[in-house]
Structures are given as C-alpha cells and as structure tokens.
Amino acid sequence: MDWVKWHQLYETEPSRIVRLKLVDQHLSNCMHDIPAGTFKAVSICAGDGRDIIGALSGHSRRNDARVRLVEIDQNLVEAGREAAGSAGLAEQVEFLLGDATMTSAYSGMAPADLVVACGVFGNVREQQLSQLVSHLPQLCQAGAYVVWTHYLSRTGMRRIELIRGFLRAAGFIERQMDFSDQAGHLVATHHYEGRGLPLVDNSRMFEFKDPRKLDILRYRILRKLDKKLRLGFFSKERRYGKDNPKIFH
C-alpha cells in the first residue's frame, strides 16, 4: 500500500473527508473533557497526523497538549512536521519516525490522556484484535479516551463487534459511536474506566497487516454487479445485518 497516495485521498474522496471531520469532532470532544492542565496524547500509526493537528489547531486546549505521533513512513512524518509547524504547534506535537506496533514507541508518553487509533484496527488480523486491545491499558491513564475507527462492511461489522467486546472486557466504556455510511467507517470514542497498567518495554502490541485486500476487491466487484443488475443486495440493512440497531448517518 502506498500510504502517501492513501493520504492524498483526504483532499478528494468525499467518504474520507467525512471520516476526517468525524474523527476531528471526536478528538475535539475528548480534549474538552480531559481535566484541566497539561495532557498527553499519542497517535498509533499516525500518518501525517492531520486529524489531531487539525483538531488541535483551533482548540482552546491547544497549549495544554503534548502529543506524540508514531509513524513509519518518512514522507508522511515530514509532511506532518511541516503541517504542525504551519499550525504553530511545533512545541506541542512531536513525530516519532518508527514502529508504532511496539510499546517502546510510547515510552515517556504513556500513560496518556488520549490515544488515537485511527486506521489501525482495520489493518490488524482478526486473531490479533484482542492482543491489541489488551495492550491499550498500558497506554492509557485512568479516565483516558481512545478514539478509533473501523471500516464498515459485513466483515467489518463482525470485527467491530469483537473489538467492542474486547474493549468492554478491558475496562473501556463506549462514549460516542458514529456508524457513518457516508464515511464508510465507524468512528468511536471509548473512555477508560480501569487502572492504567505499567508500560512493558519492547512488547509487540500487534502486527500491521492489511487483511482487507480481498474483502475490498470482492466488495467492489459485487457492489458494481448489484448496481448494474439492480438487485438491492447492498441496501444498508443487507450490508450491515438486519439486527444492528445502529444509527447510520
């Protein structure tokens, strides 16, 4: 995957623009709710950080923030550093060019008040979702917020239900859940009600793998066929399952 190209879609792709707007709203709400004073935030697989940089730039808490964005692609890190500088956030925002899957990337910043895991869960194999969730209490203060996203599809909905269950079991309570058909994503905020765990050095939290390639390809082909033949199999109900009492917008 060319992640630089993927990020360029933020400029043109309507679903991506909606997703970014939603993520910004969630981040902004969290920053309002974090207790007064300096707070720490970390972003896992941060990309160019446009979500948190955008949310911070006009926010009343901007000067309270100490943010570490962990990203492995040098071009994205450079673009992010430039964006943070242009937003006057060079003091508040640091990029760590490195492996976000290892706990050591968060050393000195954990436990944080805000953990951003956008574009992460969808790139983790189903068997490793619980491993990732079980590491989150090492990154979180008691009372921390986790903002995360996941693509929507039939497989996506199954995975989302798994993640919600793992989060519940690990002491996270749902704060805001936006299932957005326009964004093609769930954007979620969870609140950590457990006790933070000490950061175990050099522990692997997950492997970053894109398990969706086949899923996406199959989805695109079937959706095209469905449209052409007007079969209606891709109605929201059919896509996400009848029994999902979610509010889509």
Ligand SMILES: C[S@@+](CC[C@H](N)C(=O)[O-])C[C@H]1O[C@@H](n2cnc3c(N)ncnc32)[C@H](O)[C@@H]1O
């Ligand atoms: C789906 S994008 C999400 C970017 C950003 N969080 C967002 O939602 O806009 C995934 C990002 O993870 C980065 N990435 C992949 N493997 C990584 C790793 N092991 N450590 C750090 N970043 C990684 C990619 O370079 C890419 O920028």
